Amino acid sequence: MSDRMRHIRNFSIIAHIDHGKSTLADRLIQRCGGLSEREMEDQVLDSMDLERERGITIKAQSVTLQYIARDGETYTFNIIDTPGHVDFSYEVSRSLSACEGALLVVDASQGVEAQSVANCYTAIDQGLEVVPVLNKIDLPSADPERVIHEIEEIIGIEAEDALRVSAKTGEGVDELLEAIVTRIPPPEGDEEAPLQALIIDSWFDNYLGVVALVRVVQGRMRKRDRILAMSVGRQYQVDKVGVFTPHAEERDELAAGDVGYVIAGIKDIGGAKVGDTFTHVDRPAAEPLPGFQEVQPRVFAGLYPVSSDDYEDLREALQKLSLNDASLKFEPETSQALGFGFRCGFLGMLHMEIIQERLEREYDLDLITTAPTVIYEVETTRGEVIEIHNPSELPPVNQIAEIREPIIHATILVPQNFVGNVIGLCIEKRGVQKQMHYLGNQVQLEFELPLSEVVLDFFDRLKSVSRGYASFDYHLARFQPAPLVKVDVLINGERVDALSVIVHRDFAQQRGRELVERMKEIIPRQMFEVAIQAAIGTHIIARSTVKALRKNVTAKCYGGDITRKKKLLEKQKAGKKRMKQVGKVEIPQEAFLAVLRVDK
């Protein structure tokens, strides 16, 4: 191993949302002089505004730091940030596979959470050295002994020598920096072997095209090298390589063990997919690095512009977003109720909400989002198997031999006193309990649950029944037959395709009732009565009515000042513009999402 490589430490920080990952990363950057005081903006690693607001990291990024250790030598630290949400578990696994170590950061007052456990297992599976770090030890409620016990019980790693830090006050950070040097192993890999560079992340830059963040596993990569993205078979010429300090800093080369960026005239991120391997065209590696997967959306929803004039703008915006987000899939779709729009595939609900918000905020689009749905497999009576991404595509009942729904395997960590509530919730959601372990104060529950029930409102409910203490991780297990039916909503006798949902037969009646009641609350009174019905096929299962307005007349209009009256009417008109006309009925945007927000 070269001397250069001996001085490299590649690691990630694994932490639950709010446990202080970003603050700790900032503190490390500051200690290593990566940014001047003046430049030190809080939470450097979370670069998108949206991420900062939501307190989560969506896309991985890295920072390269120089640390002068107590042994007098200078070490290069590459901190590779990982997304902190279950929707992005593939990205997490790719980030982790670029590291030799991971800091497991646990809030010393809150203890271990399921998300950290899942990521920690991934890290251990990949042979990473996991260094436990107890953060927020300055808090009066900190209980390091209990948390150490939990880490040992739940994750099964030695935690007696866990580092105790406060990212906020800086306490213990010096010891942490030393531990990174002494406990995390340096990278291995032959600098002279054929190039293998793992794409950890890639994003589109308006000026540079695609920027790929890579970990060089073996070989070297230089400017003007001809490289090949092995899974897609596309070739590029390297324009620039460099590292983020966190400023982009150009280098002559990236060699085995290094983490840095590559710019190579790549036009779209489909040409540099996360998990893919770059190698040289003229001296290729025999095989790509293992672990590459095409990301598959799990949740689908229709996105429609409120005003049909915005259709092209929406297409453009989706195209732009997908430049930067390989997991966002979309294709045109037509709804009788909503007109022209797109069926979009997302990794999960959070991903969907983020895309929706970005479209509205960054592209100034007024959107109607239909209730998200999972993929169903339908076997028809003719023996065909089709994938259903939209409830309205479901064939008539008499043509269906079997419907299969996706089942997930969920791991839930919850303090003992809320176990009953959580089990109750899982059973309500058609869950089947697989395992239960008592681990110190916490209980680890394993359940199989239909993904559709999780998409609905599971996260929110889980938080509320456990007062925020339960945490959750899942992976897709299989497709399984279930007695599912499609519930349609009819408004004044017209079926509104965008409001259809697929539900378990046992819940259909109840969901139908809840749906019409919610619609009744949301649809404003109009000049005529609005009948709302829920139906399975031609069978009406619930009904409700929005009574007609008696009248809508301004009583008083004197004095020659018409400006106020005009403003009022303009405001009402603008409100209506945000509604969708179905037949003669005006339906507010919320109605289409309300399908999934049915409060119990």
Next chain:
Amino acid sequence: MPQAIPLGLYVHIPWCVRKCPYCDFNSHAVGDGPIPEQAYVDALLRDLELELPLVWGRRVQSLFLGGGTPSLFSAEALARLLSGIRARLPLVSDCEITLEANPGTVEQARFADYRALGINRLSLGIQSFDDALLQRLGRIHDGAEARRAIDAALAAGFDNFNLDLMFGLPGQDPEAGLADLRTALSYAPPHLSWYQLTLEPNTLFHARPPRLPDEEAVDRLYRAGLALLAEHGLHQYEVSAHARPGHACRHNRNYWEYGDYLGIGAGAHGKLSLPDERILRRARQRQRQRYLPDAGSAAAITSEQTVSPAERRFEFMLNALRLRGGFDLALFRARTGLEDGALEPELGELLEEGLLSKTGTRIRPSERGWRFLDELTARFLPE
């Protein structure tokens, strides 16, 4: 051709003894010390002079002293105001001169004097005869005073007068609402404004809404009330205005027919058709402390706009459709300077939908359109 368009003059007097919790007009409680009557009359006359070049050669067919509570002004002050107006602007010989008055005891004593000044129409803010309701409405009079005020108006020789009544009041059942109406009708008023209480923004009621009777009850009262009014020969000619034949309020009717009007006084609005075919809207400084020194100079004018053709169309419809009898297309052309086609495609659509009806060249809201007037009007909003 502005000469052919009727011209009204509105004078705003922004003082009240107390601000009512439902009122969103530009009015403020008197506070300590006397009202600066003299200074305000001077300001009004200066303000009027500023407008004169725009209405050269035209006669005023109606004059409306509104507020606020104009009857807080002494007869002397109003005398000076009226003669000042007459000296600057010709009034037609049968000019309708309306004064809004509060039915308080102090004011009643002045009614005869007001009549002597040539004020020929009195509009009394009765609102209700029910003591408890009047209190809820924050009014300073009670039912007995209201009755005495009408008697005093009649005694003073006001054969043309209006009673303002409200309905749909907090805690008012349909029977109580009809009782109010019957009491009012017992005085055989030539004109009655009967309007539903609505909670307007920037009022105390809006901030702390009272419990209003349910919609069905209000609707029952409304229907029964309309029938009762019609029985007594008072016909609904505008959403809230009812009159015996020939007694519609000329001044208000002029607003609804999209006529011209000058507006002077704090916060007053005016609308004028100019010889160059523009339509001009002007608004005055709302705060009386600032209006007083600024009146007569451009500083008192806080906004001035030319009304675009698209806005004219909307403004005309906003007003004219409030008239039960609707309007003749000839009036639309005369008042807006637009052709009939400018009302399309909305006019055609609304006729099709049965919200408007057309007889010859007269357009009016249908029974159904009349109930949903705001929706109807909103269709004509400029894009």
